Amino acid sequence: MRTQVAIVGAGPAGLLLSHLLRLAGVGSVVLESRSREYCEHRIRAGVLEQGTVDTLNAAGLGTRMQREGLVHHGIELLFGRKRHRIDLTALTEGRAITVYGQHEVVCDMIDAAVEHGQPLYFDVADVSLHDLTTDKPWVRFTHNGAQERIDCDYVAGCDGFHGISRGSIPEHALQAFERVYPYAWLGILANAAPTCDELVYAHSERGFALFSMRSPEVTRLYLQCRPDEDLAQWPDERIWAELHARFESDDGWLPAVGEITQKGVTPMRSFVCEPMQHGRLFLAGDAAHIVPPTGAKGMNLAVADVRVLSRALAAHYHDGRDDLLDAYSSTCLERVWRAEHFSYFMTNMLHPSFDDTPFVNRLKMSELRYVASSNAASRMLAENYVGLPFRD
Ligand code: RFL
Ligand code: PHB
Numbered sequence: 001m002r003t004q005v006a007i008v009g010a011g012p013a014g015l016l017l018s019h020l021l022r023l024a025g026v027g028s029v030v031l032e033s034r035s036r037e038y039c040e041h042r043i044r045a046g047v048l049e050q051g052t053v054d055t056l057n058a059a060g061l062g063t064r065m066q067r068e069g070l071v072h073h074g075i076e077l078l079f080g081r082k083r084h085r086i087d088l089t090a091l092t093e094g095r096a097i098t099v100y101g102q103h104e105v106v107c108d109m110i111d112a113a114v115e116h117g118q119p120l121y122f123d124v125a126d127v128s129l130h131d132l133t134t135d136k137p138w139v140r141f142t143h144n145g146a147q148e149r150i151d152c153d154y155v156a157g158c159d160g161f162h163g164i165s166r167g168s169i170p171e172h173a174l175q176a177f178e179r180v181y182p183y184a185w186l187g188i189l190a191n192a193a194p195t196c197d198e199l200v201y202a203h204s205e206r207g208f209a210l211f212s213m214r215s216p217e218v219t220r221l222y223l224q225c226r227p228d229e230d231l232a233q234w235p236d237e238r239i240w241a242e243l244h245a246r247f248e249s250d251d252g253w254l255p256a257v258g259e260i261t262q263k264g265v266t267p268m269r270s271f272v273c274e275p276m277q278h279g280r281l282f283l284a285g286d287a288a289h290i291v292p293p294t295g296a297k298g299m300n301l302a303v304a305d306v307r308v309l310s311r312a313l314a315a316h317y318h319d320g321r322d323d324l325l326d327a328y329s330s331t332c333l334e335r336v337w338r339a340e341h342f343s344y345f346m347t348n349m350l351h352p353s354f355d356d357t358p359f360v361n362r363l364k365m366s367e368l369r370y371v372a373s374s375n376a377a378s379r380m381l382a383e384n385y386v387g388l389p390f391r392d
Contacts, residue, residue, distance in 0.1 A: 024317075051387050051388070052387070055390075070213065097385070125142045129165065137152060175274045186263070191261060192218070194256075209242075272336060313325070
Protein backbone atom coordinates (compact mmCIF):
# COMPACT_ATOMS: atom_id res chain seq x y z
CA MET A 1 0.00 0.00 0.00
CA ARG A 2 1.08 3.58 -0.55
CA THR A 3 -0.38 6.80 0.83
CA GLN A 4 0.76 10.33 1.59
CA VAL A 5 0.07 10.29 5.35
CA ALA A 6 -0.22 7.11 7.47
CA ILE A 7 -2.29 7.84 10.58
CA VAL A 8 -2.05 5.60 13.65
CA GLY A 9 -5.19 5.72 15.83
CA ALA A 10 -8.87 6.44 15.16
CA GLY A 11 -9.67 8.62 18.16
CA PRO A 12 -10.71 12.26 17.72
CA ALA A 13 -7.19 13.26 16.57
CA GLY A 14 -6.67 10.57 13.90
CA LEU A 15 -10.21 10.68 12.53
CA LEU A 16 -10.33 14.46 12.27
CA LEU A 17 -6.88 14.59 10.69
CA SER A 18 -7.86 12.14 7.95
CA HIS A 19 -11.05 14.15 7.33
CA LEU A 20 -9.26 17.54 7.13
CA LEU A 21 -6.59 16.04 4.86
CA ARG A 22 -9.25 14.62 2.53
CA LEU A 23 -10.86 18.08 2.32
CA ALA A 24 -7.41 19.47 1.43
CA GLY A 25 -6.90 16.80 -1.25
CA VAL A 26 -4.22 14.90 0.70
CA GLY A 27 -4.46 11.09 0.90
CA SER A 28 -4.25 9.14 4.16
CA VAL A 29 -4.81 5.70 5.66
CA VAL A 30 -5.99 5.29 9.27
CA LEU A 31 -4.95 2.25 11.37
CA GLU A 32 -6.87 1.46 14.58
CA SER A 33 -6.16 -1.39 16.97
CA ARG A 34 -9.72 -1.56 18.40
CA SER A 35 -12.99 -2.49 16.71
CA ARG A 36 -15.35 0.11 15.27
CA GLU A 37 -17.93 -0.90 17.88
CA TYR A 38 -15.43 -0.30 20.72
CA CYS A 39 -14.40 3.14 19.41
CA GLU A 40 -18.02 4.20 19.00
CA HIS A 41 -18.94 3.30 22.58
CA ARG A 42 -15.87 4.50 24.50
CA ILE A 43 -17.28 7.05 26.97
CA ARG A 44 -14.90 9.93 27.58
CA ALA A 45 -14.96 13.70 27.25
CA GLY A 46 -18.03 15.86 26.92
CA VAL A 47 -17.10 19.53 26.69
CA LEU A 48 -16.28 21.11 23.32
CA GLU A 49 -14.71 24.54 23.22
CA GLN A 50 -16.09 27.15 20.85
CA GLY A 51 -13.05 26.69 18.57
CA THR A 52 -13.60 22.90 18.44
CA VAL A 53 -17.26 23.40 17.52
CA ASP A 54 -16.30 25.93 14.83
CA THR A 55 -13.66 23.53 13.43
CA LEU A 56 -16.12 20.60 13.27
CA ASN A 57 -18.80 22.79 11.66
CA ALA A 58 -16.40 24.20 9.05
CA ALA A 59 -15.33 20.63 8.19
CA GLY A 60 -18.95 19.60 7.59
CA LEU A 61 -19.01 17.35 10.67
CA GLY A 62 -21.42 19.39 12.76
CA THR A 63 -24.90 18.44 11.56
CA ARG A 64 -25.87 16.14 14.46
CA MET A 65 -23.83 18.16 16.98
CA GLN A 66 -25.86 21.27 16.08
CA ARG A 67 -29.08 19.30 16.63
CA GLU A 68 -28.17 17.35 19.76
CA GLY A 69 -25.31 19.28 21.40
CA LEU A 70 -26.22 21.38 24.44
CA VAL A 71 -24.85 24.93 24.30
CA HIS A 72 -23.84 26.21 27.75
CA HIS A 73 -23.18 29.86 28.60
CA GLY A 74 -21.87 29.30 32.12
CA ILE A 75 -20.59 26.84 34.72
CA GLU A 76 -21.15 26.69 38.45
CA LEU A 77 -18.60 26.34 41.23
CA LEU A 78 -20.04 24.87 44.45
CA PHE A 79 -18.12 25.42 47.68
CA GLY A 80 -18.96 26.42 51.23
CA ARG A 81 -22.49 25.01 50.57
CA LYS A 82 -23.18 27.70 47.93
CA ARG A 83 -23.25 27.67 44.12
CA HIS A 84 -21.41 30.49 42.32
CA ARG A 85 -22.06 30.99 38.61
CA ILE A 86 -19.26 31.86 36.19
CA ASP A 87 -20.93 33.57 33.23
CA LEU A 88 -18.68 32.28 30.45
CA THR A 89 -20.41 34.17 27.66
CA ALA A 90 -20.52 37.56 29.41
CA LEU A 91 -16.88 37.20 30.46
CA THR A 92 -15.55 36.20 27.00
CA GLU A 93 -17.34 38.54 24.58
CA GLY A 94 -19.96 36.00 23.56
CA ARG A 95 -18.14 32.65 23.52
CA ALA A 96 -19.74 29.42 24.82
CA ILE A 97 -19.08 25.68 25.22
CA THR A 98 -21.08 22.76 23.81
CA VAL A 99 -21.75 19.57 25.73
CA TYR A 100 -21.69 16.69 23.23
CA GLY A 101 -20.10 13.32 24.02
CA GLN A 102 -16.70 12.50 22.53
CA HIS A 103 -18.05 9.13 21.36
CA GLU A 104 -20.76 10.99 19.41
CA VAL A 105 -18.05 13.08 17.70
CA VAL A 106 -16.18 9.84 16.95
CA CYS A 107 -19.37 8.20 15.53
CA ASP A 108 -19.98 11.25 13.30
CA MET A 109 -16.39 11.14 12.00
CA ILE A 110 -16.42 7.38 11.36
CA ASP A 111 -19.72 7.76 9.46
CA ALA A 112 -18.15 10.54 7.33
CA ALA A 113 -15.04 8.42 6.67
CA VAL A 114 -17.11 5.45 5.57
CA GLU A 115 -19.37 7.66 3.41
CA HIS A 116 -16.35 9.11 1.58
CA GLY A 117 -14.50 5.83 1.19
CA GLN A 118 -11.64 6.96 3.47
CA PRO A 119 -9.32 3.95 4.05
CA LEU A 120 -9.83 3.12 7.74
CA TYR A 121 -8.68 -0.23 9.14
CA PHE A 122 -10.07 -1.34 12.51
CA ASP A 123 -8.75 -4.35 14.51
CA VAL A 124 -5.17 -4.01 13.28
CA ALA A 125 -2.30 -5.39 15.41
CA ASP A 126 1.50 -5.13 15.69
CA VAL A 127 1.76 -1.60 14.26
CA SER A 128 5.41 -0.53 13.98
CA LEU A 129 7.00 2.59 12.45
CA HIS A 130 10.19 2.52 10.35
CA ASP A 131 12.76 4.85 8.76
CA LEU A 132 11.15 7.91 10.34
CA THR A 133 14.21 10.08 9.83
CA THR A 134 14.41 9.34 6.10
CA ASP A 135 12.11 10.75 3.40
CA LYS A 136 10.65 7.25 2.88
CA PRO A 137 9.07 6.22 6.18
CA TRP A 138 6.88 3.11 6.29
CA VAL A 139 4.50 1.39 8.64
CA ARG A 140 4.05 -2.32 9.25
CA PHE A 141 0.89 -3.88 10.73
CA THR A 142 -1.16 -7.05 10.80
CA HIS A 143 -4.76 -7.17 9.59
CA ASN A 144 -6.96 -10.29 9.33
CA GLY A 145 -3.89 -12.39 10.09
CA ALA A 146 -1.87 -10.99 7.14
CA GLN A 147 1.18 -8.76 7.48
CA GLU A 148 0.80 -5.46 5.59
CA ARG A 149 3.08 -2.53 4.79
CA ILE A 150 2.26 1.11 4.02
CA ASP A 151 4.85 3.31 2.34
CA CYS A 152 4.18 6.99 2.96
CA ASP A 153 5.62 10.51 3.10
CA TYR A 154 4.63 11.24 6.71
CA VAL A 155 3.34 9.38 9.78
CA ALA A 156 0.86 10.94 12.22
CA GLY A 157 1.00 9.37 15.69
CA CYS A 158 -2.57 9.84 16.94
CA ASP A 159 -2.65 6.68 19.05
CA GLY A 160 -3.25 8.16 22.49
CA PHE A 161 -1.16 8.08 25.66
CA HIS A 162 -0.58 4.28 25.56
CA GLY A 163 0.06 4.01 21.81
CA ILE A 164 3.29 2.96 20.11
CA SER A 165 4.13 6.19 18.26
CA ARG A 166 5.77 8.15 21.06
CA GLY A 167 7.79 5.05 22.02
CA SER A 168 9.11 4.85 18.42
CA ILE A 169 11.15 8.00 19.08
CA PRO A 170 14.59 7.41 20.63
CA GLU A 171 14.57 8.45 24.28
CA HIS A 172 17.41 10.94 23.84
CA ALA A 173 15.38 12.84 21.21
CA LEU A 174 12.48 13.60 23.58
CA GLN A 175 12.02 15.46 26.81
CA ALA A 176 9.07 14.47 29.01
CA PHE A 177 7.37 16.66 31.64
CA GLU A 178 5.01 14.94 34.03
CA ARG A 179 2.92 15.20 37.17
CA VAL A 180 0.87 12.34 38.59
CA TYR A 181 -1.90 13.36 41.01
CA PRO A 182 -2.58 11.40 44.20
CA TYR A 183 -6.27 10.91 43.30
CA ALA A 184 -8.50 9.78 40.41
CA TRP A 185 -12.12 10.18 39.24
CA LEU A 186 -14.84 7.60 39.50
CA GLY A 187 -17.22 8.45 36.62
CA ILE A 188 -20.77 7.23 35.99
CA LEU A 189 -23.47 7.65 33.37
CA ALA A 190 -27.02 7.55 34.75
CA ASN A 191 -30.43 7.45 33.13
CA ALA A 192 -31.63 10.53 34.98
CA ALA A 193 -32.71 13.92 33.66
CA PRO A 194 -30.11 16.62 34.50
CA THR A 195 -31.41 18.79 37.36
CA CYS A 196 -29.27 21.81 36.46
CA ASP A 197 -28.78 23.38 33.00
CA GLU A 198 -25.04 23.87 33.56
CA LEU A 199 -22.04 21.87 34.82
CA VAL A 200 -21.43 22.01 38.57
CA TYR A 201 -17.83 21.67 39.83
CA ALA A 202 -18.07 20.96 43.58
CA HIS A 203 -15.36 21.30 46.19
CA SER A 204 -16.20 19.67 49.51
CA GLU A 205 -14.18 18.39 52.45
CA ARG A 206 -15.13 14.85 51.38
CA GLY A 207 -13.56 15.42 47.97
CA PHE A 208 -14.35 16.85 44.54
CA ALA A 209 -17.50 16.01 42.56
CA LEU A 210 -18.65 17.06 39.08
CA PHE A 211 -22.15 17.19 37.67
CA SER A 212 -22.34 17.04 33.87
CA MET A 213 -24.71 15.61 31.29
CA ARG A 214 -24.95 13.99 27.89
CA SER A 215 -28.57 14.67 26.89
CA PRO A 216 -31.91 15.79 28.39
CA GLU A 217 -32.24 12.19 29.70
CA VAL A 218 -28.68 11.29 30.73
CA THR A 219 -26.58 12.69 33.59
CA ARG A 220 -22.77 12.26 33.75
CA LEU A 221 -21.24 12.45 37.24
CA TYR A 222 -17.74 12.11 38.66
CA LEU A 223 -16.35 11.87 42.17
CA GLN A 224 -12.77 12.10 43.38
CA CYS A 225 -11.46 8.73 44.56
CA ARG A 226 -8.16 6.94 45.19
CA PRO A 227 -6.00 6.15 42.13
CA ASP A 228 -6.19 2.42 42.99
CA GLU A 229 -9.92 2.52 43.79
CA ASP A 230 -11.66 -0.86 43.49
CA LEU A 231 -14.99 -0.40 41.68
CA ALA A 232 -16.32 -3.50 43.46
CA GLN A 233 -16.31 -1.39 46.66
CA TRP A 234 -18.70 1.09 45.03
CA PRO A 235 -22.21 -0.36 44.74
CA ASP A 236 -24.70 2.11 43.22
CA GLU A 237 -26.16 3.13 46.61
CA ARG A 238 -22.73 4.11 47.91
CA ILE A 239 -22.04 6.22 44.79
CA TRP A 240 -25.33 8.13 45.13
CA ALA A 241 -24.86 8.66 48.88
CA GLU A 242 -21.34 10.02 48.35
CA LEU A 243 -22.39 12.26 45.45
CA HIS A 244 -25.27 13.66 47.48
CA ALA A 245 -22.98 14.33 50.45
CA ARG A 246 -20.49 16.20 48.25
CA PHE A 247 -23.13 18.27 46.40
CA GLU A 248 -24.97 19.24 49.62
CA SER A 249 -25.76 22.97 49.56
CA ASP A 250 -27.98 25.51 51.27
CA ASP A 251 -30.44 25.72 48.37
CA GLY A 252 -31.07 21.95 48.48
CA TRP A 253 -30.07 21.32 44.84
CA LEU A 254 -29.03 17.72 44.09
CA PRO A 255 -28.58 15.56 40.97
CA ALA A 256 -31.47 13.16 40.30
CA VAL A 257 -30.92 9.45 40.95
CA GLY A 258 -31.32 7.00 38.07
CA GLU A 259 -30.12 3.65 36.75
CA ILE A 260 -26.31 3.63 36.44
CA THR A 261 -25.38 2.35 32.97
CA GLN A 262 -21.60 2.82 33.03
CA LYS A 263 -18.87 3.07 35.70
CA GLY A 264 -15.14 3.67 35.36
CA VAL A 265 -12.06 5.04 37.13
CA THR A 266 -9.89 7.65 35.38
CA PRO A 267 -6.37 8.34 36.66
CA MET A 268 -5.20 11.97 36.76
CA ARG A 269 -1.97 12.91 35.08
CA SER A 270 -0.34 15.90 33.40
CA PHE A 271 2.19 14.98 30.71
CA VAL A 272 3.90 16.75 27.80
CA CYS A 273 6.60 15.48 25.49
CA GLU A 274 8.79 17.88 23.57
CA PRO A 275 9.19 18.18 20.67
CA MET A 276 5.99 16.74 19.17
CA GLN A 277 7.89 15.70 16.05
CA HIS A 278 10.72 13.33 15.16
CA GLY A 279 11.82 13.28 11.52
CA ARG A 280 8.69 12.50 9.51
CA LEU A 281 6.63 11.42 12.55
CA PHE A 282 4.25 14.02 14.00
CA LEU A 283 2.54 13.30 17.35
CA ALA A 284 -0.93 14.73 17.95
CA GLY A 285 -3.43 14.63 20.82
CA ASP A 286 -2.97 12.36 23.84
CA ALA A 287 0.03 10.68 22.16
CA ALA A 288 1.96 13.89 22.86
CA HIS A 289 0.29 15.33 25.97
CA ILE A 290 -2.38 14.65 28.53
CA VAL A 291 -4.15 16.77 31.11
CA PRO A 292 -6.29 15.89 34.12
CA PRO A 293 -9.96 16.14 33.02
CA THR A 294 -10.88 19.00 35.42
CA GLY A 295 -10.25 21.66 32.77
CA ALA A 296 -12.08 19.69 30.01
CA LYS A 297 -9.19 20.27 27.63
CA GLY A 298 -7.96 16.86 26.32
CA MET A 299 -10.15 16.38 23.26
CA ASN A 300 -10.00 20.09 22.46
CA LEU A 301 -6.19 19.97 22.37
CA ALA A 302 -6.34 16.93 20.08
CA VAL A 303 -8.55 18.91 17.67
CA ALA A 304 -6.26 21.96 17.85
CA ASP A 305 -3.15 19.86 17.08
CA VAL A 306 -4.59 18.24 13.96
CA ARG A 307 -5.95 21.54 12.75
CA VAL A 308 -2.38 22.86 12.76
CA LEU A 309 -0.99 19.63 11.26
CA SER A 310 -3.53 19.40 8.43
CA ARG A 311 -2.79 22.99 7.38
CA ALA A 312 0.95 22.39 7.52
CA LEU A 313 0.67 19.23 5.40
CA ALA A 314 -1.61 21.00 2.91
CA ALA A 315 0.98 23.81 2.61
CA HIS A 316 3.67 21.17 1.92
CA TYR A 317 1.71 19.42 -0.83
CA HIS A 318 0.07 22.45 -2.47
CA ASP A 319 2.54 25.30 -1.99
CA GLY A 320 5.81 23.40 -1.57
CA ARG A 321 6.29 25.15 1.80
CA ASP A 322 7.68 23.33 4.84
CA ASP A 323 7.84 26.25 7.28
CA LEU A 324 4.49 25.30 8.86
CA LEU A 325 5.59 21.67 9.29
CA ASP A 326 8.88 22.84 10.81
CA ALA A 327 6.95 25.04 13.25
CA TYR A 328 4.33 22.34 14.07
CA SER A 329 5.70 21.40 17.49
CA SER A 330 6.32 24.95 18.72
CA THR A 331 2.96 26.17 17.38
CA CYS A 332 1.07 23.40 19.19
CA LEU A 333 3.08 23.56 22.41
CA GLU A 334 2.07 27.16 23.05
CA ARG A 335 -1.60 26.14 23.37
CA VAL A 336 -0.69 22.85 25.06
CA TRP A 337 1.17 24.55 27.91
CA ARG A 338 -1.66 27.06 28.44
CA ALA A 339 -4.09 24.12 28.75
CA GLU A 340 -1.62 22.24 30.98
CA HIS A 341 -1.45 25.17 33.35
CA PHE A 342 -5.22 25.72 33.39
CA SER A 343 -5.96 22.03 34.01
CA TYR A 344 -3.39 21.93 36.81
CA PHE A 345 -4.84 25.09 38.35
CA MET A 346 -8.45 23.81 38.24
CA THR A 347 -7.41 20.39 39.56
CA ASN A 348 -5.40 21.72 42.50
CA MET A 349 -8.00 24.30 43.46
CA LEU A 350 -10.96 21.89 43.41
CA HIS A 351 -9.46 18.68 44.88
CA PRO A 352 -8.57 18.36 48.54
CA SER A 353 -5.60 16.01 48.86
CA PHE A 354 -4.66 13.73 51.75
CA ASP A 355 -1.33 15.56 52.02
CA ASP A 356 -2.79 19.09 52.10
CA THR A 357 -1.78 20.92 55.26
CA PRO A 358 -4.38 23.15 57.00
CA PHE A 359 -2.47 26.09 55.46
CA VAL A 360 -2.98 24.71 51.93
CA ASN A 361 -6.68 24.08 52.68
CA ARG A 362 -7.13 27.74 53.59
CA LEU A 363 -5.30 28.80 50.39
CA LYS A 364 -7.63 26.68 48.24
CA MET A 365 -10.74 28.17 49.88
CA SER A 366 -9.35 31.66 49.38
CA GLU A 367 -8.62 30.91 45.72
CA LEU A 368 -12.18 29.62 45.18
CA ARG A 369 -13.71 32.72 46.80
CA TYR A 370 -11.47 34.97 44.69
CA VAL A 371 -12.28 33.22 41.40
CA ALA A 372 -16.01 33.40 42.18
CA SER A 373 -16.06 37.04 43.29
CA SER A 374 -13.41 38.94 41.36
CA ASN A 375 -14.24 39.97 37.81
CA ALA A 376 -10.58 39.69 36.78
CA ALA A 377 -10.18 36.20 38.27
CA SER A 378 -13.46 34.83 36.89
CA ARG A 379 -12.58 36.28 33.48
CA MET A 380 -9.27 34.40 33.62
CA LEU A 381 -11.12 31.16 34.35
CA ALA A 382 -13.77 31.80 31.67
CA GLU A 383 -11.25 32.73 28.97
CA ASN A 384 -9.29 29.52 29.54
CA TYR A 385 -12.38 27.33 29.92
CA VAL A 386 -13.97 28.37 26.60
CA GLY A 387 -10.52 28.06 24.99
CA LEU A 388 -8.18 30.41 23.18
CA PRO A 389 -9.41 31.52 19.76
CA PHE A 390 -7.51 30.17 16.76
CA ARG A 391 -5.26 32.80 15.21
CA ASP A 392 -5.42 31.45 11.64
P1 RFL B 1 -7.55 8.67 21.93
O1 RFL B 1 -8.99 9.08 22.01
O2 RFL B 1 -6.99 7.92 23.08
O3 RFL B 1 -7.40 7.81 20.59
C1 RFL B 1 -6.25 7.04 20.31
C2 RFL B 1 -6.67 5.89 19.44
O4 RFL B 1 -5.51 5.13 19.09
C3 RFL B 1 -5.79 3.76 19.24
N1 RFL B 1 -4.52 3.03 19.44
C4 RFL B 1 -3.88 2.37 18.45
N2 RFL B 1 -4.19 2.16 17.17
C5 RFL B 1 -3.32 1.44 16.41
N3 RFL B 1 -2.18 0.89 16.90
C6 RFL B 1 -1.82 1.08 18.19
N4 RFL B 1 -0.69 0.56 18.67
C7 RFL B 1 -2.69 1.85 19.03
N5 RFL B 1 -2.66 2.22 20.33
C8 RFL B 1 -3.77 2.94 20.56
C9 RFL B 1 -6.73 3.70 20.43
O5 RFL B 1 -7.51 2.50 20.46
C10 RFL B 1 -7.59 4.93 20.17
O6 RFL B 1 -8.72 4.64 19.38
O7 RFL B 1 -6.58 9.89 21.66
P2 RFL B 1 -6.84 11.30 20.88
O8 RFL B 1 -7.44 11.03 19.54
O9 RFL B 1 -5.59 12.04 21.01
O10 RFL B 1 -7.99 12.03 21.72
C11 RFL B 1 -7.75 12.48 23.03
C12 RFL B 1 -9.02 12.40 23.87
O11 RFL B 1 -9.57 11.10 23.77
C13 RFL B 1 -8.77 12.74 25.33
O12 RFL B 1 -7.87 13.82 25.44
C14 RFL B 1 -10.07 13.15 26.06
O13 RFL B 1 -10.96 12.09 26.16
C15 RFL B 1 -9.76 13.68 27.45
N6 RFL B 1 -10.97 14.04 28.20
C16 RFL B 1 -11.61 15.25 27.97
N7 RFL B 1 -11.20 16.07 26.98
C17 RFL B 1 -11.89 17.21 26.69
O14 RFL B 1 -11.51 17.95 25.77
N8 RFL B 1 -13.02 17.58 27.37
C18 RFL B 1 -13.51 16.82 28.39
O15 RFL B 1 -14.55 17.14 28.95
C19 RFL B 1 -12.78 15.62 28.74
N9 RFL B 1 -13.22 14.81 29.72
C20 RFL B 1 -11.49 13.17 29.15
C21 RFL B 1 -12.62 13.59 29.91
C22 RFL B 1 -10.96 11.91 29.33
C23 RFL B 1 -11.52 11.08 30.26
N10 RFL B 1 -10.94 9.80 30.38
C24 RFL B 1 -11.68 8.61 30.45
C25 RFL B 1 -9.53 9.63 30.11
C26 RFL B 1 -13.18 12.77 30.86
C27 RFL B 1 -12.60 11.53 31.07
C28 RFL B 1 -13.22 10.69 32.13
C1 PHB C 1 -17.84 15.31 31.00
O1 PHB C 1 -19.01 15.70 30.77
O2 PHB C 1 -17.48 14.14 30.79
C2 PHB C 1 -16.85 16.26 31.56
C3 PHB C 1 -17.20 17.59 31.73
C4 PHB C 1 -16.29 18.48 32.25
C5 PHB C 1 -15.03 18.04 32.61
C6 PHB C 1 -14.67 16.72 32.43
C7 PHB C 1 -15.59 15.82 31.91
O3 PHB C 1 -14.16 18.92 33.16
